[in-house]
Amino acid sequence: MERRQAALGSAAFFVLAPGCVAGLFPWLLTRWRSLPFWLPLRWVGVVLLVAALAVLVASFARFVAEGFGTPAPVAPPDRLVVGGFYRYVRNPMYVAVLSLIIGQALVLGQLILFAYAAVVCAAFAAMVHWHEEPALRRQFGEQYDTYRAAVPGWVPRLRPRPPAP
Template sequence: MKETGYWFQAGLVVAWWVSLAASESVFAAFQFPGIGPLAFWAFLIPDLVLIAGGSMLRAYVRSALLEYVVLGAFGYASLYCLNASLLTGGGVLPTVLMLLGLAFNLFLVFQDSLFRNSTASRPLNLAKTLIQVLCMWSVALVAIPYVLLTSFESTRGPQWDAPMFIGATLFVLCGALGLRSAWIMVRDGLGTPLPLDQANRLVITGPYRFVRNPMAIAGIGQGVAVAIMFESWPILIYALLGAVVWHTVVRPVEERDLLDRFGAEYEAYRNRLLCWWPRF
């Protein structure tokens, strides 16, 4: 399962550098004010060798050392970008990208230690779930889309035209699905949606009666809704990449954990329902 994540990462890094070379607007979006383009291109070979090459090699060879090398490369790049943003007052997009890459590699390296059953009471789990939802919405659906808008195009104010209405409607519907699913996880699963504080029971009620991953559908749907509202291709690409990452990297890890904990009960549930398309 890790192999897929490292293959995906290697491909993304190469595609990113190709897009930088092919598009002036993409290149400009990832620059730090006051730092010349030569300094930026100086990272080409380290990126291709340590991150893309290291990821590709790790996809073939099981090696904890390789995982830590790639993680360290992302850590160094993240610290560089953070420092550059502080010094120049700009370059938010490359800094966000590096931090997302760092988080992704932390997940790849330490995924086996990320799953723990909740030991809290239902009211406390509800409070923690609300905080989780607020943080996720603030970062994934507000902060990152705002950075993409300001980096690639001028932000437009609210305009109640057809795209805004369609996007807002989709956002509310998906938000309601996500909140309902989160509540069912707290009520029937005795846990939270976060793997670090996960449910103690297999949840097959509420929206989970019809589809296996309603919260993932809700989150991706909200990302697409934001893209529609602001008519933004970068946000749409971001949302769809999130769906690919979740489906190919995160989902298999979650399903392996569920199968280990609930055995035949989860196997029957997985065989009965699809991941993305509901069955009524």
């Protein structure tokens, strides 16, 4: 896929998928009304939101630059994406989206968003286990198995995986 097409597809998918899961649905649950809450936790939430958004945007860009595709299942990358934040964790987009939801829960003091995050986490884990990992194994074979053995799925490692030669 051309980079321009990949960039446009990734931008559309960014608005559609994370935009709904981490933006629209939390808004529908809370109308982003803030409840009285301990101020230092709000600041933790703000930091989490900023960091998670940076990771999410960088991970989407990585699909275009390195994978020549999109994160959308309808236009997957031509190459296995293993650079950037993918050197620390195999699922940085999912971790970032969950962090965005938890960040909003902390900023707004809305406990319903923690419950929502748990449901989203279960859905992500099921999708990764039953769909994405088998699809990646079929598409990239041993290359994916090597990557999977070296990089954790959900809890980022402290040191990045060394780049492949």
